Amino acid sequence: MIKTSIVSTLESLRTGYSDRIINKEYATILSVYATTLQAKSEEKDRFYSELRHVLQRTPPADKMIILVDFNARVGQDADAWKGVFGRHRVGNCNDNGRLLLEICMELQLAITKTIFQQKYKLKTTWMHPRSRHCHLIDYILVRQRDLRDVLHTRVMPSA
Template identity: 85%
Template structure:
């Protein structure tokens, strides 16, 4: 634990983020562009969250990085700490009821302008991590994919829903292809809702709204997804909007002060850098 990060100064980005996560009652949030070096954690004591992150070594700068912000009550049930696979992929294994598990990934894909070698390296690593995940686990992948997947639900049956946004680009095809091979569904495109509840990023020059931040699940588990939508009211001081998903998974029981146990878990993903 880094003491130098472990404080409640309200101007710190992580302190501002947990205020919004607490207000929206988010259980687990995946973060992109964390920009902390190495792999470590910190506690936000006042709001009851713990941040875990995976970034580049301190000698290489800190322009990327991924992480999780988890309610400390849930983090205390983890059987192992979240694993940093690189500065672009981090995973955690969440114990569920009845000795089941959910594997949750926080990812940050290269931009459209990145070299093809960098994109190939990211998707190769992502495939490697996914294929090593036990087949029985529920799988949830959250993050900034820097990709537009479009609306062609007929060509990408079971991957895309009928409520996508805009046109597909090259990064979008890379994402759609891995989803098709690994039988993943893009939950953002499943639910009919207003455009402002689907788009996650505004292009700084054209001012067009795009959907580039996604929450993916195994196709077989799509029935457990209750809703996925953007939260326009969430102010996390980033040019990306927070994406919230309510999913029917029951974490390993924890002691609760009154009230029935949760029947679903609320997760979210966003890029935290402005």
């Protein structure tokens, strides 16, 4: 969600790296749609390699906001992934989650959704159709050093 008064300016700045990674200049806002858990390992490797390359090319002084549909569950193991998590985590980790966590550790990114205490229904972004279990699979990532600039991150139910 972006302030209405600047949307028209941002729309004219669209830069695409691929059909899955779009960059908005100035604030360096990346909109990313990752491969699914069922994707072939070659496709996943290609996606994460491309994402890593794009993130590494972002100037170190820039603020970076990454809006991500990662189809990944990152779990709750904050000890293993220091600096990536806040205290408010949900669920278990899956293979895509591990790939996301590796990039976060390597590039010193933090998952903002886990920083703020919220009701459970506002922490999760997807419900499995058969099991009816709720999961957090969509994320907003920022550089760890920029966490002080994040005032709140919240799910919009039924968005």
